[in-house]
Amino acid sequence: MRKLNLVLAGIGALAPLLWTMPATAQGSPVVQTAPGTTRLELSVTGEAVRVPDIAIVSAGVQTRAATANGAISANRNRMAKVIDALKAAGVAERDMHTSSVSLSADYDYSEREAPRLTGYRASNMVTVRFHDIASTGKILDALVSAGANQINGPSLEIDDRAGALDEARLDALKKGQERAQLYARALGKNGARLVMVSEGGGGNMPPMPMAMRAESMDQAASTQILPGEQQVNMTLQMLFELQ
Template sequence: MTKTARRLSSYALPALAGALLMGAAAPALAQNDAAFRATTFSLSAYGETNVAPDMATITLGVQTQQATAAEAMKANGVQMNQVMAALKKAGIAERDIQTSNLNLNAQYAYEQNQPPKLTGYQASNQVTITVQDLKKLGAAVDATVNAGANTINGVSFGLKNPQVAEDAARLEAVKALQAKAELYGRATGYKAVRLVNLNEGAGFSQPTPPMPVMAFAAKREMADSTSVSAGELKVRVDVSATYEAAK
């Protein structure tokens, strides 16, 4: 082979490879171009359902203050053991009681132009309990307070199995999405002819707001036992979709 032939061959091979690659990419480019030319509706909607909760979580505990760290922890331990015993006696299973916070802090008095003065130590121990039977919630709160619990951060309600409520919300979300597609079709003269994709966003359950400790205290002054109203949970699911539309 002559030098000229070899030179032409070296140029021809890359050109041929490039042509093959362009030929292979042509169908994909055509598909993307067709998709770009298609008329689509990109819509979003949500569905909601209300359901009565069947469980609750509440965080409560004991706070003690003594002159020394050891005394504060010891007093806290004695009082907390009484609270734990009261919880179990009220029907709360041990697996539903979990320590969520344990702190020991030095306490100081501050005066102007004076260095901080140590006044003692504060120990706090909190547990988060899950109440599987809401009928036991008020009694459990009463039992713990009577046993020495002096901090209650709040109560929140939930569902043991949220699947049923979430599926109901999903059905409502899809109905709302389809209704919106039909509405836009009437408004534009196009009709949604094909569902291209459907995406589910982040849903949520909106519980009854937690009841602060002051609300519990007020109720205790008005009644022999704490009354807690569970209300309803609002379960929501968000969806989005793309519809192909045609005249």
């Protein structure tokens, strides 16, 4: 939503009257402008579009056993194979970290009977940062073959987010200046002078449709992850004097 506030030159002559009026009738305080100028405030959003180049996925192992030690032991052995598979795929240790480890008891809550202990469940999850989205699906399939039975994600990100935000800033600045010149021409002014600019915030728009599809291993096809596109926004608050 554009924010537009035009204060026409010559309003200074009415200032004494405005300041003597009740606050409810005054509205916003009057901002003085130089003679012969018009004050213009704009809120402009710039965009930059990038293809995500980082995929973040959580993968791990969940095991069940009759005893707590049995569940943890089985989980530890299978998780070691998952970690080895990640390293064999070229994932650096700095790009993976343990995100959760849990152990809980399983009970049978049959109707009209006291809860009955049926075993224990252990879980270990690791969060992995992939710098090559194209190979992510193939690596996930390797993890499943190594024993992983829990996979969540992916979360797609832009590695050079700072660069994308700078591009969005320049886009917003250009749009604001062009819009100010448009108002200046429409009002018969000679031009627009930028007086002040501030950032109103920036963020990511929801990504374009992305697909993650798991194919049967018998079909010799790996899980596909399509990065799509992400739009990075930056909003600038700009103050002009139309002269």
